[in-house]
Amino acid sequence: MDLDAWTRARTPLWTRLDALVRARRLDGAQADELVRLYQATATDLSAVRSAAPDPETVTRLSQLLGRARGRLAGTHAPAWSDVARFVVVSVPAALHRIRWWTVAVMAAFLLVGVATGLLVALDPDARALMGTPASQREYVEEQFAAYYEPGAGFATMVWTNNAWIAAVCVGTGITGVLPVYMLLSNAVNVGAAGGLMAAHGRLDVFLQLISPHGLLELTAIFVAGAAGLRLFWTMVDPGPRPRGRALAQEGRALFTVAIGLVGVLAVSGLVEGFVTGSTLPWPVKVAIGAVVLAAFWAYTLVLGRRAVAAGETGDLTADRAGYTVATAG
Numbered sequence: 001m002d003l004d005a006w007t008r009a010r011t012p013l014w015t016r017l018d019a020l021v022r023a024r025r026l027d028g029a030q031a032d033e034l035v036r037l038y039q040a041t042a043t044d045l046s047a048v049r050s051a052a053p054d055p056e057t058v059t060r061l062s063q064l065l066g067r068a069r070g071r072l073a074g075t076h077a078p079a080w081s082d083v084a085r086f087v088v089v090s091v092p093a094a095l096h097r098i099r100w101w102t103v104a105v106m107a108a109f110l111l112v113g114v115a116t117g118l119l120v121a122l123d124p125d126a127r128a129l130m131g132t133p134a135s136q137r138e139y140v141e142e143q144f145a146a147y148y149e150p151g152a153g154f155a156t157m158v159w160t161n162n163a164w165i166a167a168v169c170v171g172t173g174i175t176g177v178l179p180v181y182m183l184l185s186n187a188v189n190v191g192a193a194g195g196l197m198a199a200h201g202r203l204d205v206f207l208q209l210i211s212p213h214g215l216l217e218l219t220a221i222f223v224a225g226a227a228g229l230r231l232f233w234t235m236v237d238p239g240p241r242p243r244g245r246a247l248a249q250e251g252r253a254l255f256t257v258a259i260g261l262v263g264v265l266a267v268s269g270l271v272e273g274f275v276t277g278s279t280l281p282w283p284v285k286v287a288i289g290a291v292v293l294a295a296f297w298a299y300t301l302v303l304g305r306r307a308v309a310a311g312e313t314g315d316l317t318a319d320r321a322g323y324t325v326a327t328a329g
Helices: 003-022 028-051 055-073 077-097 099-122 124-128 133-146 152-171 178-199 203-236 243-276 282-309
Strands: none
Touching: 003 028, 003 055, 028 055, 077 099, 077 243, 077 282, 099 124, 099 178, 099 203, 099 282, 124 178, 133 178, 133 203, 152 178, 152 203, 152 243, 178 203, 203 243, 203 282, 243 282
């Protein structure tokens, strides 16, 4: 294909489409013309991508088609449909693709946490590193339970803090080090707190206070760590794709995970702010925590499996993901 000659021949059609898109009002004939030109331009974009991929032309036509699609479909419906698609297709697909990474991170976290807890509970020297006997008693008998103060302010604080941890795990995943450090430090802190409570005969209080929100909250942190490590592994082993393309595709899909976790952590923050420190019976609190965790995994496994079977990955659609250089094989 002689791209320059072909572009000159097709430019009047694209210019006319652009004019119709920009027009304030369209009559019936103009609306029909807009549909025909949109279809023709979509065919042109496909031809350029397959026969003579040129970044400038692909970008120009993609942007023109995006604006034309918005004019054809209206200004409000696409926005809501995009949000709905993101929630019920993109996020669960991205979560489903890293489910085994999430399980592996969870297993490692629990192993480190339980080992740390046993060390603190059984070794007086390890407990001594956590403060004087008086400060330990104050933490066990007062501070641990006092932390969970019911209210919207506490829920918001917990949400933003955990969302930040999740974002750091995903955003720094390519290093392969920072997600491991974040997960390891959190596992040690949780295990040490549980071990200290157990050493003073208050393990039941620890489990009752951490279970309602912690089941979902910690799962979200596991997912964030899994997403970060998956991105690092993509850099190490991109598979059949060029490394740059693999990182771009996986990075966009895992950014979808990060956005989805904002919602997940909002739910756990609400549970922590309004359920954990409430006067509800402990069995009811733990049941609420179990229900929200089950809902998360149902969302991931049921909707996610359906989306992945339909070819979804959590990445942007082809017309929004940007230009991709054609490669053989």
